[in-house]
Amino acid sequence: MHLVAMAAGFALILMGLFAALTHRNILRMIVGFTLANTGVHVVLVSVGYMPGRAAPILDDAVPVAEAAARIIDPVPQALVLTAIVIGLGITALMLAYAYRLFRARGSLDIADYTELKW
């Protein structure tokens, strides 16, 4: 099961990068980056998964004394929580810059921005 999740995550990364690299519209590129970002999260969470174990919450199902033998790795989940928040910040920044570019040039086509081209 975790291999399916991991493969889906890798597929999302590749799809997102493909979208970001081939589309000309800046908004579509942002959607591509967000897809790739989600893929990274899925891969990270699936790395922490261990078959037959419970979520890292010490309730009735997981007694404190047996916790180390019963729960999955909590560290990747904590990492992904951080990554989701930072990813959201990056997406908001990209959208704000896209808006400024549109205001400055009246276009969201990346081909119209030739200053950094060589």
Add this chain to the structure above:
Amino acid sequence: MNTRFSIRHAAVLGLLALLGLAFWTLLAGYTPDAELNRTAAYYAENTARETGAQNIVTAIIVTYRGLDTLGEVTVLFLTAAIVALVLGQSKAPRGGTGSGFLPSGELLTTGTRMLLPIILLFGAYVALNGHLTPGGGFQGGAILASGMLLMLLADPARRFGHRLIARVESVSGLAYVAIGVLGVALAGGFLDNRILPLGEFGAILSAGAIPLIYALVGLKVGAEFSSMLESLEETEDS
């Protein structure tokens, strides 16, 4: 023109195929660990005794790696500030936006009035139960901000109080740091949650300062997301 595009696509596909090959070797050679590594095992064995939190992920985020979470909140604050800065240059004059909108409709307006209190309540619930159930301040704050988004959708001309949002954000941020410093003075170190009694394991008022910290984080994250939404909303074209 057309051939150039196909060359581009071929180059992109070639690069992604290489990356996919690297991913495939990772995937094919992957076997899940049979037991927790040393860090995770330490957290599993000592979280209940040291922090009193049921949710180990929360204990890691708020207590064991609390400094990193403070940094994360700072990054979020910086993002909100930069979004406000970037979009502030094309801000509409006061009262100048929203007039070009069609009315949002009876369904959305009434639905918002009904759902908004429930959404805010759910956000507060998620933020305050972070040490017991999946959830926490970041998720709760995002839910609070989604309530704000619903409000903006129902009435695009509405303006939140800028000063109120800024004040909620700065007061909760300062209180978060103050709790961290109290941890140095009264307990084992910066952001140690044992400045308050750990309480009964599994109760809502337990785990020391974790519910307090997550309530503050929820307020701060909700205020930051709301200010981002507000900046996006108040641009000239909206």
